[in-house]
Amino acid sequence: MQKADFFIHPSSIIDENTIIGKGTNIWHFCHISEGAIIGENCSLGQNVFIGKNVKIGNGVKIQNNVSVYEGVVIEDDVFIGPSVVFTNILNPRAFINRKLEYLETRIHKGASIGANTTIICGHNIGEYALIGAGSVITKSVENYELWYGNPAIKKGIVDKEGNKIKS
Numbered sequence: 001m002q003k004a005d006f007f008i009h010p011s012s013i014i015d016e017n018t019i020i021g022k023g024t025n026i027w028h029f030c031h032i033s034e035g036a037i038i039g040e041n042c043s044l045g046q047n048v049f050i051g052k053n054v055k056i057g058n059g060v061k062i063q064n065n066v067s068v069y070e071g072v073v074i075e076d077d078v079f080i081g082p083s084v085v086f087t088n089i090l091n092p093r094a095f096i097n098r099k100l101e102y103l104e105t106r107i108h109k110g111a112s113i114g115a116n117t118t119i120i121c122g123h124n125i126g127e128y129a130l131i132g133a134g135s136v137i138t139k140s141v142e143n144y145e146l147w148y149g150n151p152a153i154k155k156g157i158v159d160k161e162g163n164k165i166k167s
Helices: none
Strands: 072-074 105-107 145-149 152-158
Touching: none
Parallel strands: 072 105
Antiparallel strands: 145 152
């Protein structure tokens, strides 16, 4: 890990060979795995796990109790609400090693994902998209779309600030 101007709470674990950008805050009980890259001015809440080789852009806010597994890419200015769940395998089995089968999930610039949302791997969340709390994402979401529900479906379009645009 390089030395820079960032904050890491003493209860957090930062593995070797990580990059953490200037102005980033990593709070209580976090674990940042080897090869992870975290951009500048990010905030990782309590009990956040960042998996091996995960890339996180600048200005990202990840709230408490989120695990970001290998295969997930988070671009700049993304908001991840508390207890959001990411997956990286479609058909996991404890007795089968499927590390070579991880599917990429990309959260594009400016997207917001509400609390307790589950995102099934292999799907993208478009730029400035807004995902409502408690949703289950089973399909890719386009730029500026509003989705919520279980399974989540498109409910409208939002502007860059997240306000629903009347149709």
